[in-house]
Amino acid sequence: MTLLAQEVAQYLKDHPEFFAQYAELLTQLVIPDPHGGRTVSITERQIAALREQVKRLETKLAELIRFGEENDALLAKAHRLTLALAGASETTAALAALEDHLTGDFAIPHVAIRLWAKSPESTPTVAERELIASLVHPYCGPAAAVPEALAWFGEAGAHIRSLALVVLRHGGTPFGVLALGSEEGQRFYPEMGTLYLERLGEVAAVTLARTLALD
Secondary structure (H helix, E strand, O other), X not given: OOOOHHHHHHHHHHOOOHHHHOOXXXXXXXXXXXXXXXXXXXXXXXXXXXXXXXXXXXXXXXXXXXXXXXXXXXXXXXXXHHHHHHOOOOHHHHHHHHHHHHHHOOOOOEEEEEEOOOOOOOOOOHHHHHHHHHOOOOEEEEXXXXXXXXXXXXXXXXXXXXXXXXXXXXXXXXXXXXXEEEOOOOOOOOOOOOHHHHHHHHHHXXXXXXXXXXX
């Protein structure tokens, strides 16, 4: 009878007592060393496999620790920005706090804030209205895809390669956009998470709606 390798493997899984009954096989079986041409005992191979597994787990743990530290640092920055916005009593102070913290703590090279409620004559263009309507969630990606937003950065707009755009809403109605720009093409990319951007937009919108007396 010919047994398939899968059948042998399944049998050994289903009958863990096998090697207890045939203990001498553990000293007789030899298998190829995956890192060389020699043969090793099954015990040596198990030890090598466990060492490899430990290395993978250590790498994964180090990665999780790094992610945790990065998130802690990000939360600390967001907290400092929130406190600064909470203390702003005027729109100019709120805008200054946003720009200072985003360019400083968050190291974002270019920040532009477009407010259509700032003055009665300030209204969005047709292209800007269409852009706002399309931004159900924050936009992250190539700047070339939203050329109408580049004008908000002035002369610097010509050098921006990637953008993040967050609509500022009050009572569900848009009244502005927070735009973040970078010369790096992959600083803001479509696959990146937008949770922190959404929360940033909510905090900024609440503060600016208060200072602009939109209620």
